[in-house]
Amino acid sequence: MFIGVKKIKGSIFEVGKRLYSDNPNGGSPFNSEEFIIFFKNVKQEKKNIYKELRKKSGVYIFINNITNQLYIGSSINLTKRMVSYYYYTNSDKLSKFVIIRAMKKYGLENFSLGILEFCKQDPKICLELEQKWIDFYKPKYNVLTVAGNSAGFKHSVETINKLKKILSGENHPNFGNITSFETKRAISEGIKNFYLTNNHPSKGLKGVLSSQYGIGGELVFCYSKTGKELIFPSINAARQHFKVRWTKIKKNLDTQEWVTLQDEEWIIQSMPKQK
Template sequence: YKHSPKWSKFHYKKINNSLIDCENRNRINSNKFLTMSPFLLIRNNVLFLSKLNTKSFHSMNVRYNSTLISSPKSDISPKLNDFLIEKNLNPIYCYEELQLESTRKKILMETKNLSGIYLILNKVTLDYYIGSASTDRFYARFSNHLIYLRGSQILKLAARNYKLSNFAFIILELFPEIVTRENNKHLIDLEDFYLKSLLPNYNILTEAGSSFGYKHTEMTRLKMSSNYSQERRDRIGSLNKGKNLSLETIDKLRYKSLNRDKLNYSEQAKLNMKKNSKSVILYNLNKTIYGEYSSIVEAASSIGCSEKTIRRALKTEKKLLKRRWIINYK
């Protein structure tokens, strides 16, 4: 491990069957060190090893190089450097001058196939936002937040008020696996750790991946109440009441309705719908059974009518269908 580029920042000495990290002065039992998976993480300047399946680690299509573990770089702005020191952070990558096309290309290339936790810092107010990105989604998160202004409303307003050059995009920690449905919970837990530790003021929610704990302010509740008052609802409801459409408009609506594209389901899709549908029985008006069908789709096909017509009839009290049958669930 010590000759690998991933460990180039660290030098280890073996003392009393233990490994000493000379930079952070952390003592690690060598036997435990060698049996665990080869992935090193720094969190709040504490060196520890992540338990990761070795097979899955080597099968990952991810570029890990010597910049995986690094201290704050000397080429970043003093304000950003002070922020990292104050918050006791040791990020993986720091990107400034976000308004430049070269910086955006650099983010796209260097974060390709990576996943983890990121921080967006307003260097003027020192407010910040923390989020998580699944595999190969760092650049998408960056562009959505700061270029296309999607996502967090607070961050969107800040990005409009301040120039893009006043923001920094920081990758705090990499997630050591390709994100799947099974391990996504671990990424959310990692994001939750940073939310609870750093308490970012651009984040509305207090828990990662959940709206639990969020409450509207009193002012917001009053605005919502006034926006959807009964008076406004009545006014909207009366807009088209009593209005007569022109013959031209009626013809357009009729033409649009008659020439609507019909949905063509595959045979497999029809079978799936039949499995999930309830059986229905069709009676003649004299109460004799006309037919029994495994689904509404099959009944509609048999009598040559729309599925919507059958569903409407089933919701009525008399269950009368096209004045010829009575339909009901089996």
């Protein structure tokens, strides 16, 4: 009737559920009895969701009742996480998250919410449990198959710059949030433990040799009086090339004034020169 679940070291579930194996996905997400708590209509049961999840942490699942597609997530503060879903779904702001876009498209009234597990308020435990349920259900709305990790999912520099502009300031999902010392320490320890037993081709490489060199930065276009054109993936990349301070590049960006770099006059722009 059920398959075993390996106990996770150092944790343990305050409340747990069995993993049923009577369908191809490994479990039926549409039977409310399989969940610790189940909310049929996310829009109508907003107050109940806030009330029942107050001061709790754990793993949750969203069910699109029209397409039957799923999304699984976890949080050390489930109420706060649900607040963000309501806020971004009802706002006019663009979102990079597939589940938010789906909620905007189909409406919150067509989504159900199930709580798969409650657990201790520990980010590491939450992510371990989330990974277990992602592996179990294989939800289509989870673009990344590793909980809390973007490994194997790489945006172009242009896409990253667009997302940075869209999700900057008050539009950022974590705007106003303050990460606790305990959370920072847990994340740091998790990263250290991962690289003790895992390796990657860029380990130990720095500067231009690093795979992360310039990624996520603002494109910089440099044009000299002699007709040269240099394009850099970030301000940091430009300042390393010219061997100047970061502020030297930043302050002269888009001023349309000539600046001396390595004994040559340059104009520095964030957009390519119009031909």
